Amino acid sequence: MEEKIRISWDVVDRCRQAARSITDDIMVHIHENTTTTVERTVLRLMGIEGSDEQGIPLANVMVEQINNSGLLGDGVAFWLGNAMQATDEGPQKIAEQVGRGEFALPDLPRQEPAIVRQKVAEVAERGLERIKKKRAERESLMKELPPGPQPWLYVIVATGNIYEDVKQARAAVEKGADIIAVIRSTAQSLLDYVPYGPTTEGFGGTYATQENFRIMREALDDGGREAGRYIQLVNYSSGLCMPEIAAMGAVERLDMMLNDSMYGILFRDINMKRTFIDQHFSRMINAVAGITINTGEDNYLTTTDALDEAHTVLASQFINESLGFKSGLKTQQMGLGHAFEIDPDLEDGFLFEIAQAQLIRQIFPHAPIKYMPPTKYITGDIFRAHLINGMFNLAGVMTGQGIQLLGMLTEAIHTPFVQDRALSIENARYIFNNARDLQDEIMFVPYGRIQQRADEVLLKAASMLESITEKGLMQAIEDGMFANISRPQEGGKGLDGLVKKGEEYYNPFSDMFKEELSIHE
């Protein structure tokens, strides 16, 4: 791709360097700690499924048991392995017995650590293989039925009922959608466990459960075969169960995950120390599984002004990128988020949107940039909304965005009706097709408003990042530097799930992932 706007690559380098230094600090914290959800994820990856008779997932029961005994610093894997060695049973059997209260993990006699690790590693190996098999399956399906050209059409379903979601998703695929995201029920991100089974009752979204993933995956494989292109499925590796959902997605062959290093902190008031650890482990899973993440910088523009705070989006992308690299993600897996959220009544606002989209496109040339639609200034005027969505689609195709999350004409009213989605797909298809090559046909005037705006945003991002290197990212968040939201380092939900790793901490997946992903610390 030729350079449409001139990029000051030296400033970009400054940004990347600052981001690296910022995330180095975070990585220190990450290496020293683990969390309950990370440990539950380990159990899930070891093949543990199901819930106890009160409906509490067995993974939760077991991790809680260890944690209550103050032993989680060893890693739950150790205690599971210990039980395996002591009882000579497999992980699931042990989990079920623990679930029925037949014994408690910490009560079993401590076995020889080397043997325990050896036992665990064998099972864990199979867990990893399962993920790699799913990845290979995706790769071969994608070869067989290649997805359409970018920008990909990404729509959401959110009826609350997985079976209605399936209908709506299949309808969308028939109309031309490339990517389907099943939005989660309103409060799921704050649940410290993952619900189980197929679900039909959610508010503003459908619960993320492994069974729901499976049901939708099957429907989309089927719809994709009919449509002749592979359909990507998205869910949320986000909230208090970030890594567990990553693990579920990995084995159910999801293709993308909303997954951000700071979203939960800022928008769900989840404790930052917890989140930073969770995001790292979840990203390693996504990395190994070949899942593309979608970061959430677009959300900043819903609470702040998109014109004034555009640079915070870019700064955050550099941080997400850096943390992503440190978790083994490839650039090609980074659906960095941004959004078309400038007040539509602003004179020349479209120029500034183009400037931002083009800037981000060029700075991250190999990342499948995720472009979010206008939402904040959308009102109940569905005609106006449809039109603004059209301009958003034009900006997307004019600047070569990778993933276009389609705006709905009823954005201000309700989660999409079946026709809303159809109309938005038609909107995007019309614009993308009718202006397909516009991108190659235009150049921007060298010292014009678009270039100037891009320069300004990049410079501001650099100075923001440099100021964060001084105070540290946690302090920056406390100071409200992102999304105008301030979160205290010791506040927020989920802090109680943070556990300092012991000397003997053992997590077979961490080790395997690092090797698999060539992460050198």
Place this chain on the structure above:
Amino acid sequence: MEEKIRISWDVVDRCRQAARSITDDIMVHIHENTTTTVERTVLRLMGIEGSDEQGIPLANVMVEQINNSGLLGDGVAFWLGNAMQATDEGPQKIAEQVGRGEFALPDLPRQEPAIVRQKVAEVAERGLERIKKKRAERESLMKELPPGPQPWLYVIVATGNIYEDVKQARAAVEKGADIIAVIRSTAQSLLDYVPYGPTTEGFGGTYATQENFRIMREALDDGGREAGRYIQLVNYSSGLCMPEIAAMGAVERLDMMLNDSMYGILFRDINMKRTFIDQHFSRMINAVAGITINTGEDNYLTTTDALDEAHTVLASQFINESLGFKSGLKTQQMGLGHAFEIDPDLEDGFLFEIAQAQLIRQIFPHAPIKYMPPTKYITGDIFRAHLINGMFNLAGVMTGQGIQLLGMLTEAIHTPFVQDRALSIENARYIFNNARDLQDEIMFVPYGRIQQRADEVLLKAASMLESITEKGLMQAIEDGMFANISRPQEGGKGLDGLVKKGEEYYNPFSDMFKEELSIHE
């Protein structure tokens, strides 16, 4: 304005030269003949108003009387003057007497021609003054309340009832319209007289009458004062009464007139020999009155394919321009028409639209290009229509069109409801404002698709015009070279109103206009 696309000015010169030669032939025909409506126009300009007791306009009664006696070759002005001299009455008094059948014009004794002409010229002089006063009035009002920036927002009203039209027009002005066109009732263009008085019953439009013009002018002056900008009023100097309506518009201070040298021939099956004469006289009136004409090339794209026949639009614009110059119109008065009518499902169609709009913009840099909205491919899907209209608006502001006739989301359904117009104005205002300076920010790639398309259209127009120089314009029309519609030279409506000028033919206005407009033959 800087050159966005490279124009082969030598090819443009070839086009203009060919057009000049084509219209020279037409001018010969024009100079040799007059028509009943031209003669009625003369009477109107002499101040004759009203109808006889059967509702037939007095101008029609008189011209018919002369024509039936085979004397119209003298010009009706002579016979009116003759009566004035013979009866010592003013024109209106004479008209009324003739209307009541008190005497017939040809029956009065022939007076000394020089004296007759002298008498007529005095009255005609006052007619001309009246037009010039209206023109000065417009100029001063426009200075006081300058119209908004271009592209101007042009909307239509078409309820059939002038009083509802007024409400709708005022609502549109309040929402931001710059120009209001009152669409005529379906069949008026084929009436060989102009109805009289305020009217409340029309189909798909409201009758063009002098009283309706006055009512709307007053409403718009009023609405414009409230809105703080001069609002331009449009009607149709088109059809069998083309010059009469021009005369009515001149004295009621209309600002624009749909007025095309070939539209009536092609789309209303009006005889071409008749139309060419009528258009010339009507254009002189428009020229003197400072009225901007809107030509009708956009219509070609409703019966033919916009991609294949784009060059016919351009060729016709050169012909309209040439005939316009020969009628004394300034470039600034030429709202040359074209349209955004390429199939919206065409890949890269938007690029071709931009190419055409930019080409025409650059070839006629001082003409207030009239850009017509998508209509042919608009369906009952109002959401889609609204969106395509948005892309049309974007093309308008990106290429600096002068007059943007706004598309309606209900184009395929009905003449606009009050909300349709409001939504379309909001559409245009959003796009124009949000992309106001996009035009200055982009350049087109030198040998790209846009440039190539523009080159192709221009070359094809040149060869079309050159082939017409050979066969003549009348033959070209007979051959169906425009809009894919073929009309025979001796066919169509209104041929019976064509009259060969006599040796002594007298038309005081023709002479005065030519002097006023510095037309040298």
Place this chain on the structure above:
Amino acid sequence: MNELKELRPYGDSFNDGKIQVSFSLPLDAGLEAQEVARQLAYKMGLEEVNVVDMKNIGEGFSFFIIYGKLKYGVDASQIRVAKAVSRSMSYYEINDFIREHIGRKILVVGACTGSDAHTVGLDAIMNMKGFAGEYGLERYPEIKTVNMGSQVANEDLIKKAMEVNADAILISQVVTQKEAHIKNLTEFVDLLEAEGLRDRFLLIVGGPRISHELALELGFDAGFGQGTKPNDVASYIVQNLVKKV
């Protein structure tokens, strides 16, 4: 299917009844106007009425966008609709059919009548070029066509049809403002009947707002709407000409 018995609109779950409505009122936007809008929505049978947008659109008019749940359903298992053609044949089938079952060329006269000048639709059916990839009637070796074009008086059309001894008359009506087409079409049938000629021709009307049902109501033999293709019309003509003979 039993679930079709009382079928309602579908928003995001079966029979949720969700619909969207918009209209203007000659009232200034405000709480009172909004209440009028709501009450109108209730009268239409909406529940959970949600006025999602209200705005002034000038000159004392306001515009409303409303969402709500429609409380009515329709028995969709009982729907029967009249169709002009049960099976559209292809160009080749039609010509063969004429040769075989009619044994002579058939003659079709068409016109846009009254003040209607929208010829594109009729041309799409009658002229060589055709429409949407289908040849027009003129191209059929076994069909002769006379396309009289636009703004043809009803009388002139009848005269021409008699003159050429037409099998079918095709009328196009696109302008429907103030029900202009109804008036014009009714007049045409009355004229034919008055002259005792009604049964002499297959009477066919078409246009974007024409349905087969409307055509039957107005005394025509068939009506064709949006998206009609030439072979649909030809199929109808040949299938019904055979019955007539």
Place this chain on the structure above:
Amino acid sequence: MNELKELRPYGDSFNDGKIQVSFSLPLDAGLEAQEVARQLAYKMGLEEVNVVDMKNIGEGFSFFIIYGKLKYGVDASQIRVAKAVSRSMSYYEINDFIREHIGRKILVVGACTGSDAHTVGLDAIMNMKGFAGEYGLERYPEIKTVNMGSQVANEDLIKKAMEVNADAILISQVVTQKEAHIKNLTEFVDLLEAEGLRDRFLLIVGGPRISHELALELGFDAGFGQGTKPNDVASYIVQNLVKKV
């Protein structure tokens, strides 16, 4: 005005009743589905029903756009609507009013309750910055505010309101899917009443789908919808606090 007695929607002439409707049906597009759509429109009280667009939108669903004439009217001369504030005072007026008529600072607690995390609307009312050019309550020298933010449990909000001895409680509810807000708001009032605290506070709810009427129905003192400005809310609070005292 007499012409308001039976007021109908306006398309392009007075009381022509013209409205636009759209919805989906779980049926394949076709003449039958179109007929179902038409019949639904007739049930809604439409005449001259015009299905202007019909299309398949996948998975056996179809989408319809309809125009028609509504046969119902509403007596617009008799409309009365409840308003939370009759007159909104300015920032300065409000502070003066508190000093003069209340004589102490007033205290307001606000929260987005239940699982609602949409804080932007509440912040627009409560925080310094304010909304649409109007200062937020926090900026008023005579008003003290506690903004508890998002996803606050009803119990916690009541506890806080008691703790700081609030004059008014502000609740924001943006998510209305499956009537989630109704459930949440009803629960809140029930809780307060159970504890005998209902009359202790001015209870105010806001959000884009909230109306004053709905608020009254749910047992709140006032409701504020789309486009509310901070001074509207402050005006309501001070005017009604005075009445209470």
